[in-house]
Amino acid sequence: MTVFLELGQRPDEPGPPIHGAKIYPAEVAARLAADAETVIARYPQSRSALLPLLHLVQSEDGCLTPAGIAFCAKQLGLTDAEVTAVATFYSMYRRTPTGEYLVGVCTNTLCAIMGGDAILEALEDHLGVHAGQTTEDGKVTLEHVECNAACDYAPVVMVNWEFFDNQTPSSARDLVDGLRDGKPPMPTRGAPLCNFKETARVLAGLPDPQAAAAQTPTGDATLAGLRIAKERGMEAPAADAATDSHSGPDDEKVATEATKDQAAPAPSADVPAQPNEPETDPDATESKT
């Protein structure tokens, strides 16, 4: 049986469904297969290498393509549908072509409060694109992203997943201007920027072209808790003390004994029974025919 799955884009990203070549030319497939072999060898089970391999095919195409999905499936002994199910779950796997720099503006709670929405709006105006679109010169793809665990530097803008902290609408405009002018600024933390395809190779676990470059140090805000803990002589509890404070096997046994003869909770009074719905009608069977 053949199942046809057409991959759509994220709801906020206008554009066509995933498209492109269905198969790689032989020399591309051979080159990618050599890289894939390196990645797969790191895992006890080959299918565990799916996430890095999806980054690997993004390093070739700049986004997911039918050829990339088929390549991953073939390398890992999976079906195209299984690869598709994983690929479409994670927003780092792009479903539309990506510019040289993927600029992600965090609009999650803390960044939004600190001005993330204003930054996104300013960049949409400045670049003349909406979130999910790429500038005509192919340099910048703009998107909004969820929390990047950098809330201590909110509002944060990511460029190819490197941090630009404490941004404002005007600093974000300067940032994208630098990217488009071929003068990418140094991220606030971490290594110098790579382009999107190079970054995807690094995310696949392949050598980082910027590994030897000077890295910017960890920021003060990240280390503030550690500094205060040291000043006050605070230490983490010993491992055995942490274990003692948790329920042990005996506690679990007592809890099981105490509840095993109790009736299962009745359906909530707030949820009226629906005929033929297993969740609320005890006479309904699990499978409907």
Ligand code: FES
């Ligand atoms: S809310 Fe933006 S990094 Fe956490």
